[in-house]
Amino acid sequence: MSRVFKALSDPTRRRILELLRERPMSAGELADHFKVSKPAMSAHFAVLREAGLVDSQKQGKSVIYELQMSVLEDALLGFARAFGWKLQDSKRVKHKALNREVFNA
Amino acid sequence: MSTQMVCSRPLKTMVLGFLGFTVVAASFAFAQRMGYIEASLEKRLMGLLIGMLVIVTGNFLPKTRPLHAPGVNPPGPAAAAERFAGWTLCVVGMAYVALYVFAPLDEARKISAIIGIGAMIYIAASWAWMLRGAVLGGQEQSLAAEQRAAEKRRLMVPLLLAFFYLLATACVVSLLHNRHQIEEAWWWMFLGFWLLYAFVMVVLDRKQSSH
Numbered sequence: 337m338s339r340v341f342k343a344l345s346d347p348t349r350r351r352i353l354e355l356l357r358e359r360p361m362s363a364g365e366l367a368d369h370f371k372v373s374k375p376a377m378s379a380h381f382a383v384l385r386e387a388g389l390v391d392s393q394k395q396g397k398s399v400i401y402e403l404q405m406s407v408l409e410d411a412l413l414g415f416a417r418a419f420g421w422k423l424q425d426s427k428r429v430k431h432k433a434l435n436r437e438v439f440n441a
Numbered sequence: 442m443s444t445q446m447v448c449s450r451p452l453k454t455m456v457l458g459f460l461g462f463t464v465v466a467a468s469f470a471f472a473q474r475m476g477y478i479e480a481s482l483e484k485r486l487m488g489l490l491i492g493m494l495v496i497v498t499g500n501f502l503p504k505t506r507p508l509h510a511p512g513v514n515p516p517g518p519a520a521a522a523e524r525f526a527g528w529t530l531c532v533v534g535m536a537y538v539a540l541y542v543f544a545p546l547d548e549a550r551k552i553s554a555i556i557g558i559g560a561m562i563y564i565a566a567s568w569a570w571m572l573r574g575a576v577l578g579g580q581e582q583s584l585a586a587e588q589r590a591a592e593k594r595r596l597m598v599p600l601l602l603a604f605f606y607l608l609a610t611a612c613v614v615s616l617l618h619n620r621h622q623i624e625e626a627w628w629w630m631f632l633g634f635w636l637l638y639a640f641v642m643v644v645l646d647r648k649q650s651s652h
Contacts, residue, residue, distance in 0.1 A: 359517035388504075403520060407500045407527045 340409055343387035344416045348372060349380050353403065353413055356390060360402035452596055455501055459600065462494050485541050488549060491611050492537030495557075498604050499530025505597050508571050522571045526564045533560045554615035557608055565605075572641070598641060606634045 343349050352366055367377045381401065384390045391404040405413065466487060473483035503526075508519040536556055540549040613626045 357520075404504050404506065405524075406504045407502070407524075407531045410503070410524065410528075 339383075339387040340389065340412065343383050343389055344409075344412055346380070346383075349384055350413060350416055352380060352384065352401075353389060353405070354417075356401060356403040360400050362395075362398040362400050364398060366401065452505055452600070455498065455505070455600055456596070458494065458497050459603065462490060465490055481546055484546060484550070487611075488541030488553060489538055491608070492534045492541060492553075494534070494604070495530050495537060495608065496534030498601075499527045499532075499534055502527040502530060502601075505601075507597055507601055508568060519571050522567050525567065529560050529564060533557060550615040554612040557612040558616075561605060561609060561612075572644075599638065602634055602638050602641075606630065609634075 344353075348370060351369070355361060355366060355369060363377070363381065366381075367374065370377065372380075381390070381392070384401075385392060389403070389405050389409060390401045392399050392401050394400075469478070469483050469486050469490070472478045473480055478486075503520070503523045506520070506523060508523055533556055537553050540553050544552065609630055610627060613630065614623055617623045617626060
């Protein structure tokens with residue numbers, strides 16, 4: 337389940353899932369919607385695949401991705417979209433707390 | 442992690458869920474027969490169990506992609522129909538659980554049966570609409586994709602039909618009181634589900650072999 341939360345924590349991956357909701361798409365088609373480098377997109381696809389949220393199959397030269405979400409995962413995506421959940425790494429949280437302390441002092 | 446593993450995990454969960462359900466249901470019936478629990482409590486527990494089974498099946502339904510037949514059904518609408526069926530079953534399952542926990546037993550049995558039958562008719566109608574593509578035709582896809590979908594169907598179609606048969610039986614038993622009527626309805630449903638299974642498998646296999 338932690339893989340699913342990790343996958344849903346990123347807005348780019350959430351957007352990919354929303355695009356796949358309409359129809360299965362190739363990696364290239366999906367990449368066209370984002371201003372992100374190809375390796376970064378591949379990393380996003382890998383995270384989604386590992387979480388079991390998408391399924392991929394090779395068709396000729398392109399890889400086709402399609403949605404494969406349970407109702408619970410679909411509901412989590414809905415919540416994440418509604419509230420804009422974003423996991424913050426501990427370093428960033430510590431940095432923010434430090435900044436706040438400096439500002440208050 | 443391979444894609445194959447990701448595909449088979451929900452199916453394995455569904456198979457284990459069915460086995461677990463059978464064991465727990467049998468133990469409830471045994472406990473009631475031995476006089477450990479009252480008949481009304483056993484009926485409530487069975488209702489709760491069915492409700493939970495409906496929730497679990499509904500949750501995994503969109504992940505198992507029962508309507509996914511490459512080259513047969515358009516992927517977007519098929520996935521939407523599966524998602525809607527999954528959500529419907531989850532809501533119906535939660536209604537079952539709430540009814541068997543809070544409502545008087547007679548009302549819970551009647552209302553849950555009506556909700557269950559209504560949901561099944563709606564899902565069957567929307568899926569039949571989708572599956573018309575299997576009868577009328579569709580665009581050709583790669584052989585590998587076809588074989589992959591056929592492998593998934595081999596276990597999933599009987600499992601889903603068994604689930605719907607179980608739910609339909611539970612609804613009919615809850616609605617009818619006369620034993621003779623229940624037995625008659627049970628035989629007709631048994632026949633109907635077998636015919637449906639045969640029809641679905643023949644159509645899908647013929648489609649696959651034609652590709």
